[in-house]
Amino acid sequence: MVTDALNDIRQAISEIDSQVLALLAKRQGLTNHVAETKIKHHIPVRDQKREEQLLLSLIKQGQQHGLDPHYVTQLFHVVIEDSVLNQQAMLAQRANPESALPLNRVAFLGDKGSYSYLATQKYFSRRPGELMEIGCQSFADIINKVETNEADYAVLPIENTSSGSINEVYDQLQHTHLSIIGELTHPIKHAMLTACDTDIAQIKVLYAHPQVFAQCSHFLAELGNVEVKPCDSTSAAMLAVAEANSPVVAAIGSEAGGALYGLNVIKSNLANQKENHSRFIVVARKPVKVPLQVPSKTTFIMSTVQKPGALVDALLILKDKDINMTKLESRPINGNPWEEMFYIDVEGNIEDGPMQQAIEELSATTRYCKVLGCYPSEEISPTKVAAVNALIK
Numbered sequence: 407m408v409t410d411a412l413n414d415i416r417q418a419i420s421e422i423d424s425q426v427l428a429l430l431a432k433r434q435g436l437t438n439h440v441a442e443t444k445i446k447h448h449i450p451v452r453d454q455k456r457e458e459q460l461l462l463s464l465i466k467q468g469q470q471h472g473l474d475p476h477y478v479t480q481l482f483h484v485v486i487e488d489s490v491l492n493q494q495a496m497l498a499q500r501a502n503p504e505s506a507l508p509l510n511r512v513a514f515l516g517d518k519g520s521y522s523y524l525a526t527q528k529y530f531s532r533r534p535g536e537l538m539e540i541g542c543q544s545f546a547d548i549i550n551k552v553e554t555n556e557a558d559y560a561v562l563p564i565e566n567t568s569s570g571s572i573n574e575v576y577d578q579l580q581h582t583h584l585s586i587i588g589e590l591t592h593p594i595k596h597a598m599l600t601a602c603d604t605d606i607a608q609i610k611v612l613y614a615h616p617q618v619f620a621q622c623s624h625f626l627a628e629l630g631n632v633e634v635k636p637c638d639s640t641s642a643a644m645l646a647v648a649e650a651n652s653p654v655v656a657a658i659g660s661e662a663g664g665a666l667y668g669l670n671v672i673k674s675n676l677a678n679q680k681e682n683h684s685r686f687i688v689v690a691r692k693p694v695k696v697p698l699q700v701p702s703k704t705t706f707i708m709s710t711v712q713k714p715g716a717l718v719d720a721l722l723i724l725k726d727k728d729i730n731m732t733k734l735e736s737r738p739i740n741g742n743p744w745e746e747m748f749y750i751d752v753e754g755n756i757e758d759g760p761m762q763q764a765i766e767e768l769s770a771t772t773r774y775c776k777v778l779g780c781y782p783s784e785e786i787s788p789t790k791v792a793a794v795n796a797l798i799k
């Protein structure tokens with residue numbers, strides 16, 4: 407029973423939370439002004455020195471209030487990450503005014519509640535224009551929707567920190583003229599979801615996407631006698647559970663997605679790895695220009711000639727230009743047995759001199775080389791404050 411005294415304290419807490427929100431919105435307004443200044447004076451978006459000073463000062467102030475340095479650091483990492491991503495999105499829009507649409511038609515895998523749906527919501531929340539969601543049943547269908555102008559963008563999962571690369575998406579990229587125009591990472595938190603009040607021992611049927619089963623294999627191995635039913639998407643799994651409305655049927659999906667289907671969480675943190683994140687790419691018919699002030703990535707594909715050391719030679723071109731590779735993936739080439747297509751992500755802007763030279767040299771020395779896109783990098787590594795450790799001791 408909630409007493410009057412408890413109610414009063416809770417009301418005071420709610421008021422403080424509202425003030426915190428209002429202040430965060432005010433801060434966001436100011437960081438948008440900062441972005442305007444950076445556009446005008448060609449200043450890089452990210453300033454890690456400033457972030458470090460800010461965090462250090464906040465940690466010290468926090469300690470005076472009795473707040474734990476870890477808590478303060480985590481809190482402000484989120485705030486600063488949001489501010490950097492918003493500024494990047496603003497600069498990217500300013501550089502590509504023609505891409506600002508009143509309605510963004512976006513194709514993604516599954517339906518409301520899928521991880522791709524949640525990633526789509528997150529990516530477009532920083533961009534102007536309304537969102538029209540186009541749920542699809544396969545990656546080929548998603549790509550096709552953009553190619554045929556039924557959608558403006560596609561959001562595709564490309565890799566996951568526990569189950570690795572999503573090969574089918576890489577294979578689709580080999581055969582499309584679409585360009586990668588953005589990326590984002592989204593935390594994947596798998597929970598067991600049910601339509602009825604029940605417990606884990608009652609579950610007989612479990613629906614999920616095969617990638618999700620792979621990411622939760624340790625948990626599934628301990629589950630025992632449960633019939634596992636693969637679905638095309640997480641949303642299809644959640645829909646099946648909502649329709650079954652049975653205490654013995656469950657799905658694996660996100661809590662946020664499950665809530666859209668009225669499902670309850672009966673167990674959370676099911677993934678093998680605690681830190682489970684997916685990286686998504688956003689593709690469109692036309693490439694975008696990325697301002698040089700924004701940290702960017704370039705993705706290209708290439709196939710090398712069949713001679714010893716051909717891949718090493720290609721990678722040495724990147725090394726010579728001091729270009730950092732963040733990902734190298736290989737996939738078979740359809741119709742050419744034992745030949746491989748390499749997918750390479752590098753840090754840097756396609757408009758940078760060294761990057762252009764590298765692509766030119768690669769085009770001249772490899773069998774095939776094509777840039778899939780240059781886009782703002784959304785992997786914002788949190789600022790490290792060297793002095794934090796000393797402060798915490």
Ligand SMILES: C=C(O[C@@H]1C=C(C(=O)O)C=C[C@H]1O)C(=O)O
Nearest residue numbers: 437440451452453456457486489
């Ligand atoms: C707001 C700025 O842009 C970025 C975001 C920061 C923030 O949110 O505090 C700090 C430094 C920059 O990396 C700024 O340059 O001041």
